[in-house]
Structure formats: C-alpha cells, structure tokens
Amino acid sequence: MLALVRWGMVIDLKRCTACHSCSVACKAEHHTPPGVFWAKVVRMESGKYPTVTRQALPLLCMNCKEPECKDVCPTGATTKRPDGIVVVDSKKCVGCRYCAVACPYGARNFAGEWKDYFTGDSKPSSAFAEHSRKKWLEESDRGVVSKCNFCVERVDQGRKPACVNACPCEARTFGDLDDPESEVSQLIKKRRGMQLHPEYGTDASVYYLPAR
Amino acid sequence: MVCRTLQLSIMAVAEMDVLQYEDFKPGPRAQMEWGFGGRRRWRDGALLMALFLGGIGAGQFVISTWFIHSITSALVGLLVVGVGKTVAHLVYLGQPTRFYRLFLRPRTSWVSRGLIFMVVFVVFAAAYLAPDIGFGWVPWTAETTLGQALWLGAVLSASLVMVYDGFVLASCKSITSWHTALMPPLFFTYAIAGGVAMTYLTMTATGGKILNQSTMTNLDAILLTTMFALVVIYIINMAASTSTARESLRRLTSTKLAITFIGLAIVAGLLVPLTLTYYDQLEVGGAVASVLLAFSCILELAGDLSVRHSILRAGLHAPVFSEGL
Numbered sequence: 185m186l187a188l189v190r191w192g193m194v195i196d197l198k199r200c201t202a203c204h205s206c207s208v209a210c211k212a213e214h215h216t217p218p219g220v221f222w223a224k225v226v227r228m229e230s231g232k233y234p235t236v237t238r239q240a241l242p243l244l245c246m247n248c249k250e251p252e253c254k255d256v257c258p259t260g261a262t263t264k265r266p267d268g269i270v271v272v273d274s275k276k277c278v279g280c281r282y283c284a285v286a287c288p289y290g291a292r293n294f295a296g297e298w299k300d301y302f303t304g305d306s307k308p309s310s311a312f313a314e315h316s317r318k319k320w321l322e323e324s325d326r327g328v329v330s331k332c333n334f335c336v337e338r339v340d341q342g343r344k345p346a347c348v349n350a351c352p353c354e355a356r357t358f359g360d361l362d363d364p365e366s367e368v369s370q371l372i373k374k375r376r377g378m379q380l381h382p383e384y385g386t387d388a389s390v391y392y393l394p395a396r
Numbered sequence: 397m398v399c400r401t402l403q404l405s406i407m408a409v410a411e412m413d414v415l416q417y418e419d420f421k422p423g424p425r426a427q428m429e430w431g432f433g434g435r436r437r438w439r440d441g442a443l444l445m446a447l448f449l450g451g452i453g454a455g456q457f458v459i460s461t462w463f464i465h466s467i468t469s470a471l472v473g474l475l476v477v478g479v480g481k482t483v484a485h486l487v488y489l490g491q492p493t494r495f496y497r498l499f500l501r502p503r504t505s506w507v508s509r510g511l512i513f514m515v516v517f518v519v520f521a522a523a524y525l526a527p528d529i530g531f532g533w534v535p536w537t538a539e540t541t542l543g544q545a546l547w548l549g550a551v552l553s554a555s556l557v558m559v560y561d562g563f564v565l566a567s568c569k570s571i572t573s574w575h576t577a578l579m580p581p582l583f584f585t586y587a588i589a590g591g592v593a594m595t596y597l598t599m600t601a602t603g604g605k606i607l608n609q610s611t612m613t614n615l616d617a618i619l620l621t622t623m624f625a626l627v628v629i630y631i632i633n634m635a636a637s638t639s640t641a642r643e644s645l646r647r648l649t650s651t652k653l654a655i656t657f658i659g660l661a662i663v664a665g666l667l668v669p670l671t672l673t674y675y676d677q678l679e680v681g682g683a684v685a686s687v688l689l690a691f692s693c694i695l696e697l698a699g700d701l702s703v704r705h706s707i708l709r710a711g712l713h714a715p716v717f718s719e720g721l
Contacts, residue, residue: 215638224419224420226420226422226716226717228422228423228717229419229420231483239717241716241717243424243716252569255504255505256504256505256506256507257501257505258497258498258499258500258501258505258507258508258511259494259497259498259501260497260500260501260502261497276494276497277490277491277494278489278490278491278492278494278495278497278498279489279490279491280488280489280490280498280507281429281430281490282505282507282564284427284429285427285430285568285711286567286568286569286570287570288514288569288570288713288714288716289716290419290425290713290716294435294490296435296436296439297492317427325491326490327490327491328490328491329490378421378718380716380718381570381714381716381718384570386570388427390417
C-alpha cells in the first residue's frame, strides 16, 4: 500500500507548561499500568541563581523514519506502517527488550505484569481496575514491550491522538510531514523545528519548537 | 489486611520511584533492561548469566578440543551453552513460549544472529562429540575427515557465540560506553580466558590429567595481559569520549559499581590471576601450584562475570535534552 502521508507531531516548548495532561490522556486512552508511560514529561533546571530556568520536555515515541528499534527487533514484532507510524505487534514480541535498549529516546516500556494503581497488586481492586486490565491486555500483553503509536486507532478514524486533543495549551500539533502546506510543516519551517538526537540518523517524526 | 495492602502499596511506590527516576531523568539515563538491578531486579540478571555462560561454555569447548583433547571438558562446555545459556535466556524473556521468534531476523538483528550461532554450535559440537559419548553407531569419528569438518564448524560457530554479545552491545548507538569497536574483542578475549579457567577447573574436579599444561598456562597469561590492556584502552576510550561515556566511567570508578569493576573485575579477576599465573610459571610444580592455579581460575571466572555486569550497569543513554531547545 502506498501511503500519501507521513504522520508527525510538532511540540511547542514555549507553550508547554508541564501540566502532564498528555500523560494522563494517554493513560486514560490506553489504560497503561503503573510504570508504563507512553507519553511523559521530563523536567530540567539549568543555570545558576538568580538566572535559573526550568524547562519541560514532553517525550513520546518519535515514530522515526529510520527506527533503530525496528532494525534490532529479532522477532519482526516492530514494524513501520506506510504512513510512518511504528507499531509493535504484542502477539509477536517475546520481551527481549533489545529495542528498549537501542531506542535513544527511552520511548519503549516493558511491563512484566499488570498491576493495580492503588494496591500494587496484580489483582484488580475495583471494577474500573478490572476494565483497565482487560483493555490493557487486549491492546498489549504482559511480558512484552509497548510504546506510543500516535493513537493509531484514532488516527485511522481521522481523529487526533489523545495527547494532542487533551493539551490545554495547544502545544501539540499533529499532521502530515510530507505535505509542505500542512500546519506541522509550516510550523517546522517558520519556527525552525528540531528533532531530538539527529546525529543518530533516525529522522524522528516528532519536532520541537524551541522555548527560547 | 489493610496493613498488608498499605505495605504493598508503599513497596510498589518505593520500587517504582527508584526505577522511574531513570525514565524521567533529563541527564544521562541508565539502561534498566539488561543485567542485575534492572526493571525486574534479579530476573533481568538472567540475561547477564546467558551472556556469561555462552562465552565461557563456547570458550571451554574450543580450548578442550584444540589444546587438551578432553571429551569430558568439551562436553561440559557444550552443556553450559546448550543448557545453561538456553535456560538463562528463557528465564529472562517476557514471553518465553515465543522463543522461536527470536531466530527470524538475522539480516538486521544481532540477537537473532547470536542465537542462530548458538544453535549451529550446539549441533556441530554435539555431532562432533557423538561417537565419544555413547553414539558409536554414527559413521564418523573425531579423526575422520567428516569428524574434523564437524570440529571446524563447531570451533567457528563457538567463536561467533563468544563474540556476538560484543556486537549486540556495540550496536546500541545511544549508549556511548557500549558503542565502540572494543566491545567484540573484549567479550571474545574474556570468553576464551573463561574457557581456559573452566577447562582447568573441570579437569581438576574430574581428576583428569591436563595435557600441554604449560601451553595452557602461557595462553592464560597472554589472555590475561590482553584483557588488562583492553580494559585499560576501554577506560581511556571512555575518558576521551562524550560526556555520557565519562559519566559511565565515573560510575565505574567512583560509585558502588566500583567495588565490582575495580575490586572484582580488575584486581581480583585480572591482576591477582596474572600474578598467580606468573608465579606458577616460576615456581616448581606440585600441589601448591595446582591449588593456586585453581584459585586463579575461580577468580578469573568471577572477574569475567563482574566485568560483564559492570559494563551492562554502566550503560547510559545520552541525555534527551539537546542544545537549542
């Protein structure tokens, strides 16, 4: 199948307030268990008093054009769709975690067992926890690696990923990187969007607009 | 019941705090997937054991068949790889029942390649040893052309088993302390030296006579010296590399990990055996020399395991924050 799009995301660091709405929306969408963060926000302080700055960097799978994780996967569980989204087939993954070690962005998560948020136990403590466990096991599995897939099920329905939808500051923009007229392409061009770790040649599909 | 639930919650939160601290770190981030102290604590150590057993088992087979022609020792080497390494891999995997899928991508994945090398080694080595371990009906012996071809196949595949884990680590671009051409020779040399130590210990335990003992001792001295040189070059390389690699070096030399790296891997695993090996060459033979040599072999194996553990634990991903953000 020939895809006419390459899905990508632009994150405006000037707008991000590190409210973690993206992380919560992701968890609500995918029912990820404790310890599994497909979308997370890393914070860093730099400088010295009185000129200290605190910066937030929302992280997710970069859905790279040349994904390291796909190359190192010994099982063929990680594949790249024609539209550029990198997906993990949880029924093929054996949980060797070579991909998690090879990924420069720390985007891959491993969950040995599903655990309840409140008891830390593998037995669900409430009806919602049971629902959450079922959903998680449908989408992923225990003992395998999982990661952000740009909410592929929503994208296939023509909707935006949950994190983009939930961001109250509208820091995230989702669109087609191959279309020079798309909002993401225009933002990258005008605001000099940059990829993380371009030196590894992964050609990430997530661009960041500088905070300064 | 309430107390138990509370206790479990606190334990779960405390455990996650430690593990997730790495995931949310803006600076260099430790890999938490392979080796003891990973995400699943002890169970992740099974991968380290698999690498260790694969190296020393393959090394033992090569040394036993090449230098001292001992079937018993070669069989132990084969079992260490065929059983020990296989079981360790299965213990480590999140979904062990799907292990067969690991062989599907040899074109791009070093894990696939390594496991194929392992199977090839087990097949060739078992076939080579078959006539001597009760399968006399096979149409070859160790001396026939077919037997020699099987031996050659086993030695070549054993060499690949010894070296592939170095390539697995070196292929990880973002972990600068691993992404170096030094990894394959370092792992290969340690595997051969581990093989020498295992061979000597097996022969001592089974009361077998070691042919070419002086050759073995000389080989061990050469290997230990080479390993020491490689470790020194590895340290210098890290010191001269990126800030992430320098942080790895700092962890290896001035944190709790230094006990394993400097204490066990370098002093106990390299310098003491090297001294004992030279001492053995100078001294007259006898029971004392044998005991010292056996002690030296145990230290070498401990050093082999420690150096692999240290390298895995000091593996740090480069920070995600970049200049200009």
